[in-house]
Amino acid sequence: MEITQLVFQHVTLPTEVDLLVDVLEQNLLWMQRVTDPQYDLEEVRKTQVERLSLVNKYCLNHTSPGGYHKRADWLYFLTFRDVSWGLIPKTGSTNILRMVCIMIGPKCTKITGYPDEHHYVPDLMELTTDLDSFSPWYSNWPTRKFLYTFVRDPWQRLVSTYIEKVLFSDLYIKLCKFGNNINFVNFNKKLKEENKTLTYSQFLKYCVIEQYEKRGAIAMEPHYRPQSISGAFCDLSYSFIGKTETYVVDINVILQQYNVKDVPAIIAKAKQFRRPNEKKNMTLSSYLDRWKSVDQETIMKLQKIYSVDIEMFGYPEEPY
Structure with missing residues (x-):
């Protein structure tokens, strides 16, 4: 089939x-x-x-x-x-x-x-x-x-995606390159040269927000595309x-x-x-720490991206 x-x-x-x-x-x-x-x-x-x-x-x-x-x-x-x-x-x-x-x-x-x-x-x-x-x-x-x-919950979903795709594998490279995301490609090359891991804040900035601002929510990678659109x-x-x-x-x-x-x-x-x-336990135990590392400007941008998910499914407007 x-x-x-x-x-x-x-x-x-x-x-x-x-x-x-x-x-x-x-x-x-x-x-x-x-x-x-x-x-x-x-x-x-x-x-x-x-x-x-x-x-x-x-x-x-x-x-x-x-x-x-x-x-x-x-x-x-x-x-x-x-x-x-x-x-x-x-x-x-x-x-x-x-x-x-x-x-x-x-x-x-x-x-x-x-x-x-x-x-x-x-x-x-x-x-x-x-x-x-x-x-x-x-x-x-x-x-x-x-x-x-x-x-x-879109806030939980973002943390879960980061943990599974970044910390437990290198699948995030494919996700973050989605839609020919050149800014991520260049930034990731620099990280590799310095032998550093993509942080949660960097994941939000160079993958999630970058894709949204360049091509719109419809063109975001499905693992963090708004569910209201995907469904x-x-x-x-x-x-x-x-x-x-x-x-x-x-x-x-x-x-x-x-x-x-x-x-x-x-x-x-x-x-x-x-x-x-392990991934589920890490999502729950590190959830607040992940979001405390994120600046308010980033959170406000994410509120805009996931505003429909928040309203349509009755989820909180802030991660904590």
Whole structure:
């Protein structure tokens, strides 16, 4: 199977409050498929109403998120068992991908690299016929009954990206060079000559902010591109928006949509493939120190870049 590059068309959004309520009710039909008694379904429903309402209200008032006048020109969707998942990097997607592979079986789990922590979505989609991707140019997207994604606090997401891509690998070079970022290339060459590591502040300045100021949010590298753009939230009607901050509850609801009969078992099996989560522990333990090293001018620029994420998903306006 070939990867389909998804190009999103603008969808006319509801303009009346009662129509907005109807949209929310339609998006919450998945509640009928949640049968696990250990979850307070009313609380889960309330949380989803709040999340979906924030997104829909923002989209009603902004014909183009953040004034960007564009959408990201691609987004991977893994569709299995009539459930479609939009992958946004650095939101816990690797672990969900493991679970999908476990559901599919050996022909998925035996793909080279599994269960390595690095992403291999293109290979997975090319080799596994159980998965589909769709483009609105060729199909009536979205066609699946249940469409979901996960988002994350943008301040936490930046720290996590820095730790994983800079401190644990040299993958940041590819990320920061994204879009022919010459200023980073020259600066990184100087760092290498001095045998120094890119600091968190430098990562924000020469990678994140540089890409935004040179080419706009739409052209930023996906690992730190605003999620509001990557997920095309004003173009697609999501049934469920999970958050990494409430992952334990959200993933249980998601797995039931896949008709998983033994949810605890598949979660436990996925954990067996995980290495000690040093990066997560470092993100949590060093979070405040990372941000205290950043000057206020940089934080203000980041507030502008991620203003839509902050408003659309109800995240804090400052990192601490």
